[in-house]
Amino acid sequence: MGAFRAFSVLLVAFASFGESLANLNGSTTDFDSFRKKFHRSYEVNSEEFSRRQIYFQKATVRHLYLNSFSTESQSATYGINQFADLSQMEFRDVYLRAESSSRAPGFAGLTRTGLPARFDWRDKGVVAPVQNQLACGSCWAFSTVGAVQSVRAMGGLQLEQLSVQQVLDCSWENQGCNGGSPSRALAWLKQTRVKLVRASEYPYKAETGACHFFSQSHEGVAVKNFTLYSFSGQEEAMMGQLVTFCPLAAVVDAVSWQDYLGGVIQHHCSSQWSNHAVLVVGYDTTGDIPYWIVQNSWGTAWGDQGYVYVKIGGNICGIADSVAAVFL
Incomplete structure (x- = not known):
């Protein structure tokens, strides 16, 4: 606050x-x-x-x-x-109904060297189109599902929209349209081995509903593990995680994003209040201002066709505070 x-x-x-x-x-x-x-x-x-x-x-x-x-x-x-x-x-x-479930531990691994100047998972065909959460505080579920469906596609399967509504309704440690945390949702998926089904089987309604259960034999995508780190002061290491593993689910301070039209955000974000979940799909360091490429869930009419760009360095908008990578 x-x-x-x-x-x-x-x-x-x-x-x-x-x-x-x-x-x-x-x-x-x-x-x-x-x-x-x-x-x-x-x-x-x-x-x-x-x-x-x-x-x-x-x-x-x-x-x-x-x-x-x-x-x-x-x-x-x-x-x-x-x-x-x-x-x-x-x-x-x-x-702005997302939250970090707990303070993410600082990243203590090695920083990858020899990173490309520009990297974008969209170029690999593994990032699904921008979605619209509508008047429901479900960004945390969109961020979580976005990461899972990208990792699934990276394994060689066809890119498919998975069910955000299933996570919204069934992740009991979160509050549906009233907010939640990507890390709590991923912990729920890991612990329960619940399989995410296709969005066509469990479509999005922009409201919290009763959980619809599927049998264990039903086709779906299960999460084996995930990592959660803070890369504050280590955004080059975060770039390495992105390139090495997958698009990253992150929780940011998006107070000023209400008015965003395009360009690289460099100001107005204090990173003291994490409140919105997004999917970091790439970065670009070739211009005067290096930036993260971030998919949002407010539809394609917002921002740059549904995307926002955030300066790399200085932990702008708290983008490096709580970052999750998914493993299937």
Whole structure:
């Protein structure tokens, strides 16, 4: 919570810039365009309409502040997306529901040398398309399942969407749409040897339901083991883990991601409050700003076709604090 408060304090300070809301992009015309683009159905002149327009106007102030740090060509940009009419509290309460189950031990292994300057598991055809968790705090389940289905495909099998809903409903140490932890979900999969079935057999509903059990003879994917480390201060070693093993499930501080449009995030993340789970699928060190390539679960309309880029080094957004690799 400290990171959220600190971020809010910075935004309040920025309000002293003095622009009136009427002069910003939060005009009635822009808000009408936003509502049409994102299919908002609240009625004009209703209480909800007024409240959402105020949130939208506040978002335009926030974007000016966030973009004031974007001084380099690759820097992140912030602006209007599908979350622009949510308050920061609403966004946090619905979409930032992941947590680290415990402090991950620091990585004590060897750092791999001779790493490629750029590496992306998507190039190997083992990363499934971006999904959309909708208004359900299920990012932890998407991150977990994303890692499992990638490792399965790396074994030579056809890349298939596995059931996020099965993890959401059945991982009893987590809280379904109310939040959870990738490491707890992986521990549950390892301990129970539950087989993840295809998403077509157990489709996603964006709400927590009753667990549907399958027989042990039913075809599915079981997790044998996983590792969980902190690579804080050791992101080169994290690069080595990514290249050597698989896409990595990570828990990050995504408070400022509400407004992200594209580019490399280098600021605004304190890494003091882990709240969102993602899948790290690659990295690129060939440009001026080295960055992680991160698949999110907010649909392809968000970010760069559903992806976000986070600067390598400095543990930006806490991306190296809690990182899991899966073994089948």
